[in-house]
Amino acid sequence: MKRLSPVLGVVAASLGLLAAGSAQAFVLADTCGHLEPGCPILHWETDGDPIPFRLQHDGSRDISFWSFETQVRVAFDTWAQVPTADVDFLEGGLFMGEARYQDIDVEELDRESVLFFVEEGWAPRAPEVIALTSITFGEGGKILDADIGFNADDWFFTVGDELVQVDFLSIAVHEVGHYLGLDHSEDEAATMHASYDEGDTSLRSLTDDDRGGVAALYPCADVPCVGDVGPGCSTLGEAGPRGLLAALCGLVFLGLSFGGRRRRAGRSAALLGGLILLLPLPTTGSVVEALDVDRLGARADVVLRATVAEVTPYLAGAVRSEIVLDVSESWKGLAPGVVVLDQPGGLLPDIGTVVFGMPRFEAGEDVVVYLRWPEGGEPQVLGLAQGKFVVDDDGSVHRDLAGLSLARVSGAAARTKDLPGGVDELRLRVAD
Numbered sequence: 001m002k003r004l005s006p007v008l009g010v011v012a013a014s015l016g017l018l019a020a021g022s023a024q025a026f027v028l029a030d031t032c033g034h035l036e037p038g039c040p041i042l043h044w045e046t047d048g049d050p051i052p053f054r055l056q057h058d059g060s061r062d063i064s065f066w067s068f069e070t071q072v073r074v075a076f077d078t079w080a081q082v083p084t085a086d087v088d089f090l091e092g093g094l095f096m097g098e099a100r101y102q103d104i105d106v107e108e109l110d111r112e113s114v115l116f117f118v119e120e121g122w123a124p125r126a127p128e129v130i131a132l133t134s135i136t137f138g139e140g141g142k143i144l145d146a147d148i149g150f151n152a153d154d155w156f157f158t159v160g161d162e163l164v165q166v167d168f169l170s171i172a173v174h175e176v177g178h179y180l181g182l183d184h185s186e187d188e189a190a191t192m193h194a195s196y197d198e199g200d201t202s203l204r205s206l207t208d209d210d211r212g213g214v215a216a217l218y219p220c221a222d223v224p225c226v227g228d229v230g231p232g233c234s235t236l237g238e239a240g241p242r243g244l245l246a247a248l249c250g251l252v253f254l255g256l257s258f259g260g261r262r263r264r265a266g267r268s269a270a271l272l273g274g275l276i277l278l279l280p281l282p283t284t285g286s287v288v289e290a291l292d293v294d295r296l297g298a299r300a301d302v303v304l305r306a307t308v309a310e311v312t313p314y315l316a317g318a319v320r321s322e323i324v325l326d327v328s329e330s331w332k333g334l335a336p337g338v339v340v341l342d343q344p345g346g347l348l349p350d351i352g353t354v355v356f357g358m359p360r361f362e363a364g365e366d367v368v369v370y371l372r373w374p375e376g377g378e379p380q381v382l383g384l385a386q387g388k389f390v391v392d393d394d395g396s397v398h399r400d401l402a403g404l405s406l407a408r409v410s411g412a413a414a415r416t417k418d419l420p421g422g423v424d425e426l427r428l429r430v431a432d
Contacts, residue, residue: 026213028182040141056116078225128289302333313346
């Protein structure tokens with residue numbers, strides 16, 4: 001595993017920046033990425049029931065399972081503690097399947113909603129991706145399934161206040177905001193603003209703008225409605241070492257529940273922190289390493305210009321899309337006349353999947369695409385949405401980084417906003 005020392009930074013809001021009003025900067029994610037007016041807002045329909053989540057049983061080799069579970073619960077509880085939002089969570093039993101997003105080998109949605117680490121073979125096969133949230137929704141924007149994956153294959157997460165690198169809790173709190181249906185905020189101080197700096201732990205707590213966003217999404221009819229994360233450890237009832245962990249867990253959560261449903265996050269953190277000290281400490285739109293134009297060109301296996309001939313969404317557990325590109329120019333590497341991309345995300349009449357930061361393609365677009373294309377493998381866009389440019393009629397280029405939180409690796413300043421003046425200059429900056 002590479003041990004990188006990242007600095008995270010952000011330049012765009014998830015699924016598009018859209019101010020909610022002059023006094024508030026939060027943004028609610030919708031089913032079409034704010035590309036059309038009136039698209040339904042993504043949300044969980046709970047009918048009084050808590051929002052479910054599960055932990056994948058493998059956890060991470062870099063942190064104890066106890067620490068993984070504790071930090072995830074703290075992340076969810078941070079949102080549950082907002083007194084003006086009607087939000088509760090329920091941690092289900094351990095997910096015993098593989099550490100990956102919704103199974104693409106089945107037609108039906110599993111509706112498991114799992115948080116997991118990938119230690120080898122990171123699911124999107126893109127090492128610059130640090131964490132990625134995928135949401136599948138039904139009619140009216142109702143969330144049916146949500147998965148959060150953390151790339152422990154290429155990145156090193158830390159827990160605690162010493163030698164902080166990629167702070168797991170900060171990333172988790174941010175990704176849980178997406179899990180709930182929040183977009184990136186325009187407020188630079190907000191946890192849901194698409195920004196994170198190496199060593200920073202301030203995203204562990206929410207600002208007024210974050211609280212306003214979740215309250216708008218899940219309004220409280222009778223303030224306060226401080227929520228909870230129940231019922232406790234996902235390992236309860238298991239034999240062996242985790243059975244002992246379950247017993248300890250029961251004692252901890254008995255203590256946490258004392259004082260009722262309206263406990264404060266500070267009391268939770270203090271009680272949990274005492275036991276965390278006995279365990280190893282080193283260890284959510286999508287957080288991706290920032291790649292400026294020059295680094296995109298250097299890392300890409302193939303760079304091409306093409307017309308988007310066809311975009312076909314299909315159901316494979318979640319919704320995926322097949323994109324057919326008619327290639328007009330190969331700028332780097334050898335590209336065939338037709339290139340077919342297959343990526344998660346898309347919209348069907350009754351179901352859709354949003355993968356924050358995944359590039360969106362529309363038929364008829366004139367595009368420049370930077371591809372990772374390993375020998376014997378399938379092509380994929382490098383850097384998620386960073387690797388797809390649209391060429392306008394006048395030859396200028398633009399790209400949509402909505403949904404993308406960009407991580408600047410230490411010592412390499414990102415220049416993600418400094419685009420070339422046009423397609424000809426972009427071509428010159430590709431090093432073949």
